Amino acid sequence: MVRLKELAELVGAQLIGDGDCEITRVAPIDQAGPGEITFLANPRYATKLGDCRASAVIVPPGVDNDRHHLLVCANPYLAFARILKRLQPPVDVPREIMAGAQVHPSACLGEGVCVHPGCYVGRDVSIGRDTILYPGVVLYDGVEVGEACVLHGNVVVREGCRLGDRVIVQPNAVIGSDGFGYAPDGRRYVKIPQVGIVEIGDDVEIGAATCIDRAAMSVTRIGRGTKIDNLVQIAHNVVVGEDTIIVAQVGIAGSTRIGDHCTFGGQAGIAGHAKIGDDVTIAARGGVAGDIADGQVLSGTPAMPHKDWLKASMTFPKLPEIRRDVQQLKKQLAELESLLKEK
Amino acid sequence: MVRLKELAELVGAQLIGDGDCEITRVAPIDQAGPGEITFLANPRYATKLGDCRASAVIVPPGVDNDRHHLLVCANPYLAFARILKRLQPPVDVPREIMAGAQVHPSACLGEGVCVHPGCYVGRDVSIGRDTILYPGVVLYDGVEVGEACVLHGNVVVREGCRLGDRVIVQPNAVIGSDGFGYAPDGRRYVKIPQVGIVEIGDDVEIGAATCIDRAAMSVTRIGRGTKIDNLVQIAHNVVVGEDTIIVAQVGIAGSTRIGDHCTFGGQAGIAGHAKIGDDVTIAARGGVAGDIADGQVLSGTPAMPHKDWLKASMTFPKLPEIRRDVQQLKKQLAELESLLKEK
């Protein structure tokens, strides 16, 4: 339970109403009740406040409302995220190596680390303070995990890979699997040992069952603050910049370099050895075959400016008709030409 | 070993032949031998029975055959499924918490529950009778699992999620991973805590390495009888109705609502915040960007009526020629026009 004035201070909002009002939870605008706070991101939906039973509402400037205590701030969605975090009960796990965990004696664990049963921590692993390993996490030899990380159930991090601070890894994600590299020997393939590693920057989040392959000889790198959704494939030697968003089921092929603050929509695919600039947006299911300059917003396969793709793809259902029209035009024109010749 | 008349009764089939014939196994029509039963779903393939060495065959009405004992019924495929199930040996697992499993003392397990080594069952978890947890299953605190469920190896169910009765979860699936939600703070992203849950209805099946994200604040819901294949992504706040089929590698983005008895072909993608009606079919690899009314059968990207997509996509290889034709037509027409002016 937190007083409203404390929340106002936390997010730097202007408080209109009773700052001593006690808030226990955050709830969606149509479900919130007494003691709860909700938010209104868009002033257009201000009429929704009419029926809203929340005690307090986070609103953008310019929303008047007598029925609720208000926190007025420029970015209600961001304030909501921060308040939600503040109101969460602290994670209640034992700060110890629990019975049933296997930790190599050479491993170096900071204070406040929690290792659940069924975890395996290999030789020379280091884990920063306050990091939590949920059950079944496997850290191969030489892995380094920073402070205040959360590795969820059955995550595997292979040998020598490094995670920064405050990294969150959802269940069953894999970091450091072998890159997919083979040398042809006639019709057969010989595996190229993948002796590089993966490095994950601070504040990165990695989704469930996402796979990030270790580099062939160097480093596959995910920059600070980048957020990766579920079931994403990141191949060997890929370098992703900072604050980039990669939505579920995206695939990024080997050795591609991606800039900062990009967004890749779900199921998009990026070819290997491509260079993607900063602030690039690829819409869901877009297919990128080569380099992309900074700031482009692309869609479709092959990727093209988003508006062009919308128009182009709207034409698809008309194609059979266009084809018939062209045949017909050729015929008519030929007739016309011969008619003209006769004259 | 079961007598044929018992199987006839099980599936409500008409028995033609010796009801005391003993059946031990089900086998494909071209591999079945004595003591085995097979099935013929389509009368068109009745000639296959000529070489078939099975003792008995499940057939639709109107198939005559002297060489085999017959079970005649309207839906041979369904009868086959039921008979196959009847003939399977019962699952042979110890109905107990096995050594090497970690079960919190506050967890409440029904009779006949099997917990394999390497499983983790958290605080206040409840598990209904006859449910089986294979090795490495991780149930976070507060999870509820119904009766007669099967959770295969290394499945993870995160805190507070609920599974109904007779739910089957294939290995390495993830239920309740965090939804992918962030609030921009300048160029950086702040995680929005995902405090909702996932609810899985009765008789649902979830494929290997499939990920179902917990809701941001409410419930991600999979309706009774829905079947989900491998490597499927279901984002936060999605609601899927009953008896819907979702084939492998489909992605369903956040907050989308899907009706009953739909079918999504493999690798299809559904945008966020869409409303998909009942009895909708999206063909494999279809891309759905918005709402779809009941009963539509769609294909392609953007999704369009299946027949339209077939015709449109068949036109793709002709496009360069069509383009040249149009250029040529423009030229010819311009010449013709100037010729005509001269006259």
Added chain:
Amino acid sequence: MVRLKELAELVGAQLIGDGDCEITRVAPIDQAGPGEITFLANPRYATKLGDCRASAVIVPPGVDNDRHHLLVCANPYLAFARILKRLQPPVDVPREIMAGAQVHPSACLGEGVCVHPGCYVGRDVSIGRDTILYPGVVLYDGVEVGEACVLHGNVVVREGCRLGDRVIVQPNAVIGSDGFGYAPDGRRYVKIPQVGIVEIGDDVEIGAATCIDRAAMSVTRIGRGTKIDNLVQIAHNVVVGEDTIIVAQVGIAGSTRIGDHCTFGGQAGIAGHAKIGDDVTIAARGGVAGDIADGQVLSGTPAMPHKDWLKASMTFPKLPEIRRDVQQLKKQLAELESLLKEK
């Protein structure tokens, strides 16, 4: 540390320079230093050798260079793969069943097998000599694993499936999950028990979080030497030939048969019940709806000859213009025709 002449012998290369030179590591051409060997696959990039500080370089015939010791051979990339393997330190794991592993007394393990903590080895499992199970591997009853295999963390192999020799399975892959088969019963679906198995040939590699479903009644089969990347879906009853390459996120639907020495690019999709010949290449994201003859190189959706797809897809952005042109042409032509009639 290995002498250069030993490496020359290993790969059958011509040695130019000091055979007693000691090599400790392999490194990329721009990072290699003294004591290291690198490779030059393409003579076009021979100028890169100017700045290269490696002690030795693997080169194709015809590359002259005074600054380095050279290993000259027809296939430098293959030689590099073999030398990299030779220089890797041997895997340092205890050749025993480690504390915290659960191995059924009926299981039969060869010499030199390593079973890490957290592994589960079921009844009647057999494991060939020198195979390594990393932590959290789950082998259900009756699984057979050959010699010198490596099963990485949290891999699950379900009942009765068989792996050949030297098979590598990356973390969290699933072998033998149930195929996706249901018989409709009115609007509901009845599960068809999947009683077949998966058989994996020798020298196969399977990527992280890849799922290979067991057959309905027979065998899902992956042929010798085939390499499968991460997050790939292989459905029930699929048969893949030998030395085939399947890149990440590919989906192959049920009962499809694939020949030898094919290549499937990332995110490609192959429909069910298709027959794909030998030496077929499907480019990344290609969609295959039916049978493909030997040796085809296809792209796009629907899959077509690669060059046709490149040309066709380049036309997409022009489609709105083509459509307008056709409308305009129809109008002009009609005017011309009526003008002509008047004359």
